[in-house]
Amino acid sequence: MPTRRQAIDDLRASGGSVTIADVARLAGVSQTTVSRVLNGQRGLVSRATFRRVERVIEELDYQPTALGRALRQGQSNLVALFLPDTQNPFYSAIADSIEVCLQQDGLNLVLCNTREDAAMQDAALRQLLSFRVRCFIMLGAVDSAGLRDAAERNTPFLFINRLPPAGIAAPFIGIDNYAAGADIARYLVPRALTEVGVVSGPSRSSASRSRYEGFRDTMAALGHPIRPDNTWQSELTIKGGYDLGAAIIGRAGMPRAIFCANDLISYGLHKRATENGVRVPDDLFIVGFDDNPLNRWLAPWLVSVQVPYQEFGPIVRSIIVGSNLPAADQIILPHHIVERHNETAAD
Amino acid sequence: MPTRRQAIDDLRASGGSVTIADVARLAGVSQTTVSRVLNGQRGLVSRATFRRVERVIEELDYQPTALGRALRQGQSNLVALFLPDTQNPFYSAIADSIEVCLQQDGLNLVLCNTREDAAMQDAALRQLLSFRVRCFIMLGAVDSAGLRDAAERNTPFLFINRLPPAGIAAPFIGIDNYAAGADIARYLVPRALTEVGVVSGPSRSSASRSRYEGFRDTMAALGHPIRPDNTWQSELTIKGGYDLGAAIIGRAGMPRAIFCANDLISYGLHKRATENGVRVPDDLFIVGFDDNPLNRWLAPWLVSVQVPYQEFGPIVRSIIVGSNLPAADQIILPHHIVERHNETAAD
DNA sequence: CTGAAAGCGCTTACAG
DNA sequence: CTGAAAGCGCTTACAG
CATH class of the missing domain: 1.10.260.40 (lambda repressor-like DNA-binding domains)
Incomplete structure (x- = not known):
């Protein structure tokens, strides 16, 4: 016709x-x-x-048009993922895993970089709330007024890697950070690495805090309490580790081993060490956390704790699509220590 | 009351x-x-x-609610940014720069990882088109049917870093890649690094291609044409460089210097070199591209070309907010060679 | 198996 | 300066 x-x-x-x-x-x-x-x-x-x-x-x-449908249904096919630092490949890897899985159900992932800043997080939360996002996946959330507000109004949250701030009841997926910290102590002590220091992350991160506490408690239990002046704090960045390194590396009583809150801090510390002629791991043994995807290539000298980031995607998907958002369940993933044996060879 | x-x-x-x-x-x-x-x-x-x-x-x-407004106005306050690899901190840095700038105007950036895959790019394009996204910023676009389709229907595109595929008229922001490749030739030759090799990126990337051509043409013009068997190709990843390195590093006629299509490839090549006892830069001089934010920390041995990624945000903002999307203008940003002088000291 | 009508939450001519 | 009404593009009771 x-x-x-x-x-x-x-x-x-x-x-x-x-x-x-x-x-x-x-x-x-x-x-x-x-x-x-x-x-x-x-x-x-x-x-x-x-x-x-x-x-x-x-x-x-x-x-x-997604807009017509979303308006009518009171819900879009958008899922928001908040993360504190897009420059950290560990976070990007988690985002990738989740994105691939959600795509299979026609869900679109909106990435949102909070930069660990409560104000930015709240602004983005407001904006995306107004798009009737189906779920807010908080990878490393910051405690904020907006977060508590939204939680009270039954916004669908899913906390990843870092626990929800105290008082917010929402499901969590991540490893047992306290146990992981303890495992590191148990790894170091038998290797005669007992004179240790620790660089914990910012206190806003429950994950960093638990890692530190597990490590500290277990070192003490094993008879090697950490000296107070061997305890530092840093942002979870390379720069953080590098800047802090200036105070650690030169010092007289430099510890024999240092446990860092994440791998990026370790990179910075390592750079400072090599610049000052301190050999890693011979003079200073460094342990990180996350098993950053870069480690394999750029930090064979680093011992780290692997968080199984590939597993986040499937679990998140089953929760969102199955819409069985449990009230406040915790899904604890396994972790394990990774050591690369060509440590001294490469770098 | x-x-x-x-x-x-x-x-x-x-x-x-x-x-x-x-x-x-x-x-x-x-x-x-x-x-x-x-x-x-x-x-x-x-x-x-x-x-x-x-x-x-x-x-x-x-x-x-953003949905009601967007439906009525036929336009949302969403801006999409497509990028080929979220694991590359160089791309993340560009995304950051753009996100910060757009936020000032209440625009939300939706990140979309295409993984250099035409099908994924098209699927995401369809989805986001249906959200009446205000602008599609293509950072490293792949040629695809969906892209051409959308372009014909006057979808607002903005190409960044990598030119739009031939035949698509849309504005572009980026450096002059041909000139940058030429600059590297002019950098190497006076330093007696004339026996060179080159690892170009995948042919789908106009940026990689132009860099290669500028380098090749200028080496020839300076009297040092690149030997055909010193020309390779690789994906723009660390793994790509590492895998390829197996064929390059051991070889009898290994060149004295190698220019890689991006910094990640250089990292992989460097790892292979150090594993095989080849010293960088003493035995093998490596030049990369992008001046990846990681270089400062992890690759002081690397000479690279800096793409001014901080400048993308403000320009993108002025184009989108000023809604002066030029038909097919090109905004060429300056580039320059970066060398770090503590090259041998650290690593 | 099919459709007319209402409604999701906004903005925008239009009239006053 | 203010408001009644239409409409953006869908889905969903409801009726047949």
Whole structure:
């Protein structure tokens, strides 16, 4: 039929986007029917009609607008992922794992860099809340007024890696950081690395805190309490470790081994050490945390604790898609210590 | 007035989100007026009314839904940024720069990892198109059917770092890659590094191609053409450089210097070199590209070309907010060679 | 199996 | 300066 062809061509050429009404008109059905086809409700549409509508959809290359649907349903197919530092490949790797998994269900991941800043986090939270995001995945959340506000209003949260701030009941996925800290103590002591120091992360991070406490308590229990002046604190960045290194590396009573709150801090410390002629691991043994994807390539000298970041995606997916957001369940993933044996060879 | 207080408390407690109609009712005005206040159209509302509405908005902690507005206006306050590899801190740094700038105008950046894959890029494009995204910023776009389709329909594109595929007319921001490649040749030759090799990136990347061509042409012009068997190709990753290194490092006629399409490739090559006892830069001089933020910390032995990634944000912002999307203008940023002088000291 | 109508929460001519 | 009404593009009771 030349008229129908014509109509279709006109529409596609007109530039203005094709709507469900156009499809309905050209297929000779109601919007309702088109909507049913769109949502694959086969039981509600005859086979013949279904196919006819499908064909028109294809001919027009019609793509339903997410905005209309989301507005009506009170929910979009957006999922937000907040993370404290996009420059840290460890966080990016978790984001990747989650993105791949959610894509399979037609969910779009919106990444949001909070830079560990409560104000930025709150601003982004407000914005995305107004998009009726299906779930907020908080990778390393910061305690903030906006976060507590949203939690009170039953916003769907999912905390990853770092526990929700005290008083917020929401599901958590991550490792047992206290146990991991303890494991490091048990790793070092038998190797005669008992004169240790520790660089903990900022206190806002429950993960860093637990790691530190597990390490400290276990070192003490094993008879080698950490000297107070061998305890430092740093941002979770390379620069943080490097700057702090200036105070550690030169010092008289420099410890024989140092446990850092994450791998990036270790990189910075290592750089300072090599600049000052301190050999790693011969003079200074460094332990990090996360098993950053870069370690394999750039830090064979580093012993680290592997957080199984590939596992986050599937679990997150099952929770969001299965919509079985548990009230405040905790899913504890396994961790283990990674050592690379060509330590001294490469660097 | 106790009734109003009561009404407000009821609303806030009800859980269901507050709408513009609620605000209008409680303020005793029409939705139109509330909308005007929301959009700061002071000229259209009396001072007294404006303040009254503002107060109700605050009391209710009312946040307009982006979906309603976007649907009506045919445009959301979302901006999409496509990037080929979230694990590359160079790309993340560009994303950061853009995000910070756009935030100032209430625009939300949606990050989208294409993994250099046309199908993933097209899928994401379709999804985000349906959110009426305000602009698609393509950092390292891949040529694909969906991209050409969208371009034909006048989708607002902005290409960054890597030129738009041939035939697509859209604005571009980036450096002059051909000139940069030439500069590297002019850097190496006076230093007696004339027996060179080159690792170019995948052919899909116009940036990599131009760098290679500029380097090749200039080496030839300076009387030191690159030997064909000293030309390789690699994905833009550490692993790519490391794997390729197996074929380069051991070889009899290994070149004295190698120019890599990006810094990550250099990292991989360097690792392979050190593992095989080849010293960098004494035995093998390595030049990379991008001046990856990690270089400062992890690769002081590397000479690289700095792409001024901090400058992308402000320019992108002025284009999107000023909505002066030029038809197909090119904004060429300056580049320069970076060398770190503690090369041999640290690593 | 099918459709007319209402409604999600905004903004925007239009009229006063 | 203010508001009633239409409309953005979908989905969903509801009725047949």
